[in-house]
Amino acid sequence: MTHHLGANQYGKAETRVVRIVRDSPVHEIRDLNVSTTLRGDFAAAHVAGDQAAVLPTDTQKNTAFAYAKLHGVDSPEDYALALARRLLDACPAARQAQVRVEQYAWDRIGDHSFVRRGGGVRTAVVTVGPDEAHVLSGVEDLVLLNTTDSEFKGFLRDEFTTLAEADDRILATALVARWRHTTTDAGRETDWNASYDAALATLLSTFAGTYSRALQETLHAMGGALLDAQDGLAEVRFSAPNKHHFLVDFSPFRVDGLTNEGEVFVAADRPYGLIEAQVVRDDAPPAGDAWLGVPGFC
Template sequence: MTVNSRPGHDDSAERPGRPVVLGQNQYGKAENRVVKITRDGATHHIKDLSVSVSLSGDMDEVHLSGSNANVLPTDTTKNTVYAFAKEHGIASAEQFGIHLARHFVTSQEPIHRARIRIEEYAWERIEPSGHAHPDGAAAPEHSFVRKGQETRLTQITFDGTSWEVISGLKDLVVLNSTDSEFWGYVKDKYTTLPEAYDRILATEVSARWRFNWSDDEGEMPDWDLSYEQTRRHLLQAFAETYSLSLQQTLYEMGARIIERRDEIDEIRFSLPNKHHFLVDLAPFGLKNDNEVYYAADRPYGLIEATVLREGAEARIPADLTNL
């Protein structure tokens, strides 16, 4: 009897000739929450990440026979995340992910590809009031409040030769209270939506952008600065575009980023239209002059598109939930 056989069970006839093939597969440890505090005297710095590790390679036998000979335990990948937070620090989500991906592929022969997905949760420093510390020392800077504007994201993929770095954000809610119209669209017998010449435009931005950095010997971008500037251009384009459609606004957001950030070749947006409809106040003898709206959470329009640098190849999946 083999170690994987069950007593009294003859599985000799089950494997040969089975019309079944193992397809693409991976394994790892998901959502490892790691918080790294860097103490610089009385001033502390915080990085708060959720790190998901996914590994693939020569892993057929663990599926076919149950042999774990090529399997690095998922518990080990979890421990590596925490050890690397200490050994390498967390300068940025992207750099931390690159350290991890390189380690898993180069340290374990059966592992051919590593994908590291990271969500970063931002904290804002609570500034001291300026009152002196009782012992005369400078006021401590170790208190933070969780920022709730958006979640920063990154995905690092490494196959031993080539790198792919995709970063982005989700849950960034933005709104323009004017400078938005929607009219001139196709109408059929089921169309009831009135044309709008002054409307609220609001959305919850989910975006991913792909860097053209791929050589670990080359100079890395300043990942944090790149994120800050990309986010800034995204917001400025949203605010400064007189919008005739959410599609137009999406394109202007992507184009502004591609034009101003040389390290980015591709950006994909998923923008739900957070509809705001004027409330009919006529039954109360009141005129609603674009002042009172109700916010409808569903159903909602969903606008999605990719904006590319000329000559670049589209690689970001259409479904951003897969990133």
């Protein structure tokens, strides 16, 4: 029997980097979860145990900390681009470096005091090669809910179908969305923070303002609105669990006059429908390896 080494990569996962900016009495905080990955010619490490070409994962972790100071963290995209380029330079055997960042938000309650904000987590995935770079910005764990203006009916039925049609229902999801940029040169042609803020505002306003006949239709509307609003985006991808809310049946209760007119629901956490979709600009440049290593996206 013959065999060979297939695709492989390695890196340091979930380095927690907290950068405090102290150049004035009013401090700033950047709270990051950083994962790095190197891809390239590392066959000798697997086949012969030869580590000569391997930049240790501990070094990757230390570089993530050092670059939080040396480069700074103006935005997760800008920081990730700088870190990925450094790792690629430091490891000649690597053909690509990928950096994935989750940024947790804090709200100010004083000059040097903060409270951790709930809600969506900002994300960035940067993949850098010798001649190109790809940037995916995004958000995850963005919990959204409409109490009305949503229906679900006219669906296919068979002998196992028990779901009742709904003319008016709660629509809720914990959204993961990532959008691919077309301009990445040196990380300086895009105002990453302004782009993210505008993208999030577009997604939220479209979710709130769209009458939904299915979560699929809502995602398509959100993606189209985002691409229409920002010319520098090539595509957006969504992963959206349908957070089901079922009307509680009061009929078994022995209470006169107790009715449930769409007011009391049970929130079911599983099983749940999972809707995933891409919305792509017609003239979008090819994605290349932009989505390689990003799980959960069709």
